[in-house]
Amino acid sequence: MNNHNQKISALIITYNEIGYIEACIDSVSFADEILVVDSYSTDGTYEYLLQHPKVKVVQHPFSNFTLQKTFALSQAKYNWILFLDADEIVPEGLKNEIKDTVQLDSPHAAYWFYRKFMFEKKALRFSGWQTDKNYRLFQKDKARFSDKKIVHETLEVDGTSGILNEKLIHYCYKNYEDYKGKMIKYGQLKAKEDFYREKSFNYLYYFLKPAWKFFNHYILRLGILDGKKGITICYLNALGVLERFRELKRLERKNALAYYLLMP
Incomplete structure (x- = not known):
């Protein structure tokens, strides 16, 4: 790519991704810049x-996904941004596209990518992920x-969006404990997001x-068509929702206690 406006900065954020980041980096070797922000x-x-x-790697403390990705974006050299998770891989067909x-x-400011989810080394065909898509390629300006949002961050785009045909490969499930930890972390961050928006804990939502x-995903x-993989993924995704409400309840109790202690 000779034109500066056609050059690509590939951005990735990481924390303890050895065993996955190697393949991710290799798959974006076509980019003109590969920048990793490690927490x-x-x-x-x-x-x-x-x-x-x-x-090029820089270290930056992690507060939440939105702030970490915003920091990474601020460090990018080129206007076209390819933003990946460390456990995602760009296959050859998608690279060419x-x-x-x-x-x-x-003509578009940003592009959606559909993702192919991998359960360990096997494709997950259903379980709610079959229509999943995310912005991964966009113009920084x-x-x-x-x-x-501080989790499942949202890209605001000034302009039109397109969709690429080829799918990104996402190795979402390394093992049971890793995925469980990820869902719990997402649930806790989502609870903080709710708390900042002054959403109150609700016992009905906690159970339902x-x-x-x-039920929706399985x-x-x-x-159910994904077999044991499906029931595992659907259970852990539901566990993340449960943790969201548990954490919201803890945050409300902590806030109420602090208020009580500060009263004259």
Whole structure:
């Protein structure tokens, strides 16, 4: 790519991603810049990235996903941004589609990617993920991450959006404990988001929403057809919703106690 406006900055945020980040980096080697923002990994991820000849890595403390990605975006050199999670891989067909899209002076400000979810090394065909899509390619001067969300961050786009045909591969499930920890963390961050928006804990939602999440993904979204993989994923996704309400209740109690202690 000779034109500066057609160059791509590939951005990734990491924390303890050794064993996954290597394949991710290899899959975006076509980018003109690979920038990784690491939140002080302890498993060798940072050391690996430091030694990689194609990678620029900086460390930055993690507060939430939106702030971390916004920081990464501020460090990017080029206007076209390819933003990936460390456990995502760009296959050959998608790589070519990305390059063609950028080189052909795209009319769109951003592009959605559909994702192929992998349960360990096997594809997850249903379980609510079959229609999942995310913004992954966009022009930096026409997009920003919304400050209204701190998890499952939202990209606000000034302009039109397109959808690429090829799918991104997402190795979402490493093992049971890792995915469980991820869902609990997401639930806790979502609770903080609710708390900041002054949403109150509700016992009805506490019982109904996790049950609905499981029923919706396992039955209505056909997780049952994914076999044991489906029931595991749907259960852990519902657990994340349950943790959201548990954490919201803890935050309200903590806030009430602080208020009581500060009363004259």
